[in-house]
Amino acid sequence: MSDLNNMTAAESAATKAAVMNQVPGPEIEGQSPLHHADLASLAKQGPKTSGVHLRELKLLGHLTLRCNPANADQLAAVERVLGVALPLQPLTSSENGNYSIRWMSPDEWLILVPGLETFDIETKFRDEMPGHYSLVNSSGGSTVLELSGENVVELLKKATPIDLHAKSFPVGKVVSTLLAKSTATIRRTGDQRFELVIRRSFSDYIWLWIQDASLEFGLVVEA
Amino acid sequence: MLHIYCPHCGEYREEEEFHCAGQAHIARPLEPEACSDQEWGEYLFFRKNPRGLHHELWVHAAGCRKFFNMTRDTQSYEIKEVYKIGEQPSVVAE
Ligand SMILES: [Zn+2]
Numbered sequence: 001m002s003d004l005n006n007m008t009a010a011e012s013a014a015t016k017a018a019v020m021n022q023v024p025g026p027e028i029e030g031q032s033p034l035h036h037a038d039l040a041s042l043a044k045q046g047p048k049t050s051g052v053h054l055r056e057l058k059l060l061g062h063l064t065l066r067c068n069p070a071n072a073d074q075l076a077a078v079e080r081v082l083g084v085a086l087p088l089q090p091l092t093s094s095e096n097g098n099y100s101i102r103w104m105s106p107d108e109w110l111i112l113v114p115g116l117e118t119f120d121i122e123t124k125f126r127d128e129m130p131g132h133y134s135l136v137n138s139s140g141g142s143t144v145l146e147l148s149g150e151n152v153v154e155l156l157k158k159a160t161p162i163d164l165h166a167k168s169f170p171v172g173k174v175v176s177t178l179l180a181k182s183t184a185t186i187r188r189t190g191d192q193r194f195e196l197v198i199r200r201s202f203s204d205y206i207w208l209w210i211q212d213a214s215l216e217f218g219l220v221v222e223a
Numbered sequence: 224m225l226h227i228y229c230p231h232c233g234e235y236r237e238e239e240e241f242h243c244a245g246q247a248h249i250a251r252p253l254e255p256e257a258c259s260d261q262e263w264g265e266y267l268f269f270r271k272n273p274r275g276l277h278h279e280l281w282v283h284a285a286g287c288r289k290f291f292n293m294t295r296d297t298q299s300y301e302i303k304e305v306y307k308i309g310e311q312p313s314v315v316a317e
Contacts, residue, residue, distance in 0.1 A: 090233045090287075105287035106231050161237035175232075177240060178285050 004132035005068075009077065011130075019126055021119040022137055023061075030115065032058035033143050033200040037207055043223035050218025051151030054210060057144040057195070061118025063111040064104075065125075067133035077128040081121060082111065093174045093187055102174045102187060102197075110185065110197065115139065143203050147210070148193040151217035156186070156194065158213050166191065180209045227281070230305050231289045240285040246270045247278040247292045274298055276316040281305075 023030070034056055067074045069088050078086050084096035086109055093102045098117075102110040113121050118139060125135050147155065153164050159180040163169060174187045182202040187195045198206050211219060225238040252258050252266055271277065277297050282290045294303040294314045303314040 090231065105289055108287075161239060176286050176288075177236070183285050 005071075007131055009128050009130045017126060017135075019119075019122055022139065023115055023118060026116060030059045032056060033203040034058070034207055037204070039221050040223045042221040046221050047218060048220060050149065050214075050220045052147060052149040052155050052210075052214040052217045053152075053220045053222055054214075055146045055148075055222040057146055059115040060139065060144055061111075061113040061115050061121065061137070062139045062142055062197070063113065063118065063122065063125075064136045064138050065109045065111055065133065066107055066135075067129070068131065069107060071131055073130045074133060077125075077130060081124045081128050091173055091175055093172050102185060104174075104176060104185070112144065112197075140200065142197050142199055145196045145198060145206070145210075146189070146193065147196065148190065149217070149220070150192060151214075152192050152194060155210070155214055155217065159209065160184075160186070162186065164188075179206065180213075182206055225300065225302065227293070227302065228305050229283045229286060229289075230291050230307050231287045232283065236283070236286060240283060242282050242284045244280040244282055244290065247280040273316070276303065276314065278312055 039054075039056055065078070065086075067078075069075070069086070075086055082096060082099045082101065084094045084099060084101065087094045087101055087103045090103055090106070093100060095101070098114050099121075100112050102112075104110050111121075118137060122135060122137060129135070156164055156179075160177050162175055162177050169175075169188055171188050171190060174185060176183065176185045178184075179186070179196065179198070182199065182205060184206075185197040187197075189195050196206075226235050227238055227241055228235050229241075249266070252262065255263065258266070275296060275298055277295055279293050279295055280290055281293050282288065291305055291307055292310070292312065293305045294312050295301070296303065304312065306312060
């Protein structure tokens, strides 16, 4: 077998990494880890104005990519598949329409894509990526919450040691850090808007925590 | 609380995001089967416990999950420097 690091995309594809479509199709309803919270009903009943807004970005495709940031062929392949370059600067992100990439560590990125496109994207990666890399579909392991509103920074300050001031946390910055007694990957998507990638097993805890911590600001659930 | 610079993330973070993984620069014997019991035992179990400069292995557990080295004064808790795995410390005890 040839050297893993010098394999062409065709040689990599021929090693037949087990890729399967984990989403049966749009006709079968998927359930997010917050299915039991019934956010859709809460969105209809609840108040419409308050300091904190919460929306679950559920059932997205989560792909963890590990590759060599010094390998120009791999970087080019990612750009061909997603139409946007891997963010190589620590703690940054990049996006192209519905595709977004987060820097997780010097050789690891988290890619979010629409759930039903996940298998397509994964297949394209298998066709395009040369050399030694790993692509894992971790969609089932986490979910995404979007928090926004005029008090969102105050809310997050209660849970994370990260400095959220716009000077040290500009739009587009990504950090993996602690959130209450759990962890989260937090990305700023607007002056008063953050995206939190959280563990599925902690999603109920974080949902309860957000309700409790936002009592003083008021919480609007959006569908 | 220590304010620790992660050389991979390139910024300071709070200590609660990190874990200390003990003494740094412990080389695994190249031929374990050629070690005497004493050599193997010292490799596995014996660690320095200095009062003063100590080279430690840390991991940014809640952040980038990468390991790095830190030279720390165990008496004053002052962090002298952080450096990546494979690099050598520039601050060493006399
Ligand atoms: Zn780090």
